[in-house]
Amino acid sequence: MKKHYKGSQGYQCCYRFVSRSTIAGREDTHVTYSQCTNFDTGTTVKLKEEVIVVSCASIPYKKIKSRNILYEDAYIILKKIKMGTSSGAAGPKNWNVLILGMDTMSRARFLSSMPKTASYFNQNGWLDYRGYQKVGYNTFPNLMAFLTGKNMTTVYRKCSKTMDNCNDEIIWSKFQNSGYVTAYGEDFLRLPDTFYRYNGFKIPPTNHYMRPLFLTGETRKGNLVCTKQVPSAIHSLHYALDFVESYKNDKFFGMFWVNSYSHNLDNLPTLLDNDLTDFWNKLNSTGALSNTFVFFLSDHGIRYGKMRTSVESYYEERLPMFFMWVPLDFQTAHTHYNYNLELNQRRLTTPYDLHVTLRNILQLSSGSLMEGECEACPQCTGLFYETMGHRTCARAGVHEKWCSCHNLVSVSQQEYGAAYSIELAVSFIQNITKAVNTTKCMKCSMLQLKTVLRTHKHVDYLNNETSYVIAFGMSPGNVAYEASVKEDENGFHIIQPTQTISEYNTRGSCVVLSNDREYCVCEKERKCT
Structure with a gap:
């Protein structure tokens, strides 16, 4: 700071709490701020809201009235909620779920741009689904496929006015209704993000919801390197880790989607490789992986740009990455299901299979397991069951436009x-x-x-x-x-x-x-x- 407040008496920092707007129609697009309260090193602050904006400004001499903002950034600190007695109850074993997604990442792009993360998966027994096939053109249909399992006609009908109308159909609501603590976060809102064009969520869709952070933090201007501001994706990784650490002895379902490092060719996934590898190592050290399913996946590959001129890009667009960590306790307790999970790595799989698998995880936590339950793909039985070796796109619920099961x-x-x-x-x-x-x-x-x-x-x-x-x-x-x-x-x-x-x-x-x-x-x- 001393390098930046030359010509002034020093600097003073203050904090403001950030909350969702209470104005009708602006709940998911605007935020409100509390008054900025000065603080010094050692100050103890009651955490009223999860999102905080910190500002540091120079203290001018008496002759100078203007204050120069030296630093400003937004942070999110997880505020643990009490779930009551239902949080740790029900079922012989509670299986948790953590989903981490990166937009526009084919399996091929992942392997070439994130070698350290790929090496980590290979060395630590993660499953690699080589035939994971997208089912829609862009992000929304591919995410809603595994979040709801519904036909897109159903999704568009229910979600067209507002996402609140269809939140009950999203899988995190199923988990929340069963006593799970839930979380969702998606960065880089200027795209816009996945649910914005469907008027977002007037009511937070999950117990923990990161959007207010990005509504304020991503609008801040300035030199990121100079002021040491934290990139949105790193905020997401830190928050996801805190979420798992806070609720590892309860039941949780968390989903965090990263756009900022991979959405197009101008973004470089390689820049996140070290941080992501560090994230997996820290996640492992929490001890939560013994009973937590972790899914690292994408929605599709690169859809446009110079890379789409080659024939290989036809396949790459249609084959996003999909990696899975199977809990150690699950591998021991359900050897037959684990065998099928490994077998299906080299079979045609889709977001609909993932949806059924998520349902199965919830069902197992309550002591039973049922097949099916996917409107868009009634024949999809999930990854706990063996998929056909010669499975067709039609049987997997994939439209012929997106099918990659042929040799061009x-x-x-x-x-x-x-x-x-x-x-x-x-x-x-x-x-x-x-x-x-x-x-x-x-x-x-x-x-x-x-x-x-x-x-x-x-x-x-x-x-x-x-x-x-x-x-x-x-x-x-x-x-x-x-x-x-x-x-x-x-x-x-x-x-x-x-x-x-x-x-x-x-x-x-x-x-x-x-x-x-x-x-x-x-x-x-x-x-x-």
């Missing part, structure tokens, strides 16, 4: 099927562009085929079907798309959805609906005022 073979773009598929896909994109609503005096340029990036196909001999997977660029704007086209006895058909694989389209800002941005390159209409 390169074909010439002049081949009739490939050429017609390109023509059909370009026409399909152009028709979408024509229908996009824009702001006044703006319109979408008519996109034209510029280049074909790749053409591949795979053949389903059993059903006499051929599917073409093509990627192509269009101009103006250099917008690229990947499309899947099926040829069967009824002709050629676009397999929906068809989305861009190029970088975020900043030239589409004139659209009325944000989902139309990827199909529009804006231009001004002539003679419009």
